[in-house]
Amino acid sequence: MPVTIQDVAREAGVSVSTVSRAFTVPDLVKEETRQHVLQTAERLGYRPNRAARGLITGKTGNFGVIVPDLSNPFFPTVLKGVQARAREADYAVFLADCDENATEEMALVQAMAKQVDGVILCSSRMTQNQLDRVVGTTSLVFINRQVRDNPAVLMGAAGGMRQAIDHLAALGHRRVAFLNGPKASWSNRERRRGLRQAARHDMEIVELGPFAPRFEAGPHAADLVIAEGVTAIIAFNDLLALGVMSRLADRGVAVPEEMSVVGFDDIPMAGMATPPLTTVAMQNERAGRAAVDLLVNLLTVSGADAGDLRRELDCQLIVRASTTVPARS
Amino acid sequence: MPVTIQDVAREAGVSVSTVSRAFTVPDLVKEETRQHVLQTAERLGYRPNRAARGLITGKTGNFGVIVPDLSNPFFPTVLKGVQARAREADYAVFLADCDENATEEMALVQAMAKQVDGVILCSSRMTQNQLDRVVGTTSLVFINRQVRDNPAVLMGAAGGMRQAIDHLAALGHRRVAFLNGPKASWSNRERRRGLRQAARHDMEIVELGPFAPRFEAGPHAADLVIAEGVTAIIAFNDLLALGVMSRLADRGVAVPEEMSVVGFDDIPMAGMATPPLTTVAMQNERAGRAAVDLLVNLLTVSGADAGDLRRELDCQLIVRASTTVPARS
């Protein structure tokens, strides 16, 4: 039923080789023949079988992307970037969600390995040990995780953290809480690093946590924060920040009048919250695209000359309504 | 470098046929040999090449799923269900985002067709005409779209709409606005159908719209609603409802005291909004799983006996804080 290269060849009155070449190495076949072949193919509705092609070329034209949790609104946006760029580069993408489970993640990489030219690991949860087992089975590109000299795109948060600190300082805050995310997370380490770099003599930082990077952890964090007597909060991410704001509202603490709140990620709902959340926007979609770029680069270049293996994306503080000058007590 | 069936055969001292059979038709090979083969394969780290297998069996072991827009929080959740169920059934899934573009969507189906055993179309934006062109190129399963006698899983909203209406009526609302979503959308038609079914003599419905199903359309809708003098709103979806609430807050209309608001979808941020949004929860993840079930069923059964081609999932009103008794004016 499906139309093969043989059908096209027969119909066009040429050999299969010619048809094949008309598609893959156009300059090897006479313009006239080429046109004829292409038209016949079009007329018959021929589309090359990528599996068969892959069998011989060793390239599949696919790659995989693994995310920890699709229901975390952070990931769909980077996925969107991956998606878009992949299509431009004529790759198809396999998606997998490992449910925050490192073992599952490793299994997925191994399962994918044969069907793809490479895989993009988004905020990988794997231990170094597990990583060692999969590195080498296929080409890997990491997003927001730095592992040895593997290619990676990193959304450096240091700059954003500095902007957040300076913003709060300018408003007059002198005692600020930072709510840690998961201890093992690269992102959290990165954000703390930014915190230390941005340290200033006129501001005291109170570190709390770690907390789960989820809305549900907000109340716990909020209660601790209130007890600390700070005037502003920087949360590990927006979900946590929103959870905190929700609890603050319940406890009658007005945001931003009595407590300023800053998040990280700029997930869609950050702008829709009341009050809209001041947050550090990451370039998720661009990160996705960059990861694809890195990967195709890795696959097409000779391999010897690595090129740029690391791409750092900066971020940007977006000031909305959840931050203002502290109430004078 | 990669280990093939040949390597295993040589190492185990049997023919490739035997190795192949040890994996695919275990009862055709002597238990003892089988064990030996399996162990050798394990030791060498052999994983069958699905492309090669697919070439001969005609099955790829993959399927595709196409969504209109990954950044719409509705889709990642159903995607998650698809994902999970697919893995259980030992399928890999291709993901594509058509950016709300019907033409793109059609192209994607055609591009995928050769690499998959079937594709799941999520809230397809294609016209009937475009659909006719792709039906038949591969097996299709629809989510939230009813097209001829193609298999589909539908999240019927009628029941949810009735619950919403009854809820508002019980609270004492007598004049309620419904904010339409996109005119052409199956979901919107379905919700209006539920609206008519739930019609009651003691309640007047004011239909407004259509509006884009997005947060940004909220202000426009809110302003119209205020002018209508209703005491409650049922919005086409949560994004729109949240946009409306945001505008209501800006205009000093208190929710829920002066205006009750009901959404549809129960996206994650519905529960995180202030006030938390009363909404009709769809079983997204289950819908995703059901779609996969339908698809594998379609592929494995003889084909003649269709089985159940349509799966209807009901939904559930979740009452939160955005609805209450109307203020007496």
Add this chain to the structure above:
DNA sequence: ACCGGCTCTGCAAACGTTTGCATAGTTTCA
């Protein structure tokens, strides 16, 4: 002793491509 029927295994052909090598035709140049 022989035959029929098992059970297990191997041989080789296929699946739809790409590609190295060979060939036929055309041009270039001495």
Add this chain to the structure above:
DNA sequence: TGAAACTATGCAAACGTTTGCAGAGCCGGT
């Protein structure tokens, strides 16, 4: 005019599997 160098095409082997067919060995019944 003939060799050399291209250009355009075809032939056939390969990629890693699955599977129809056939053969080898064994068992039980006559």
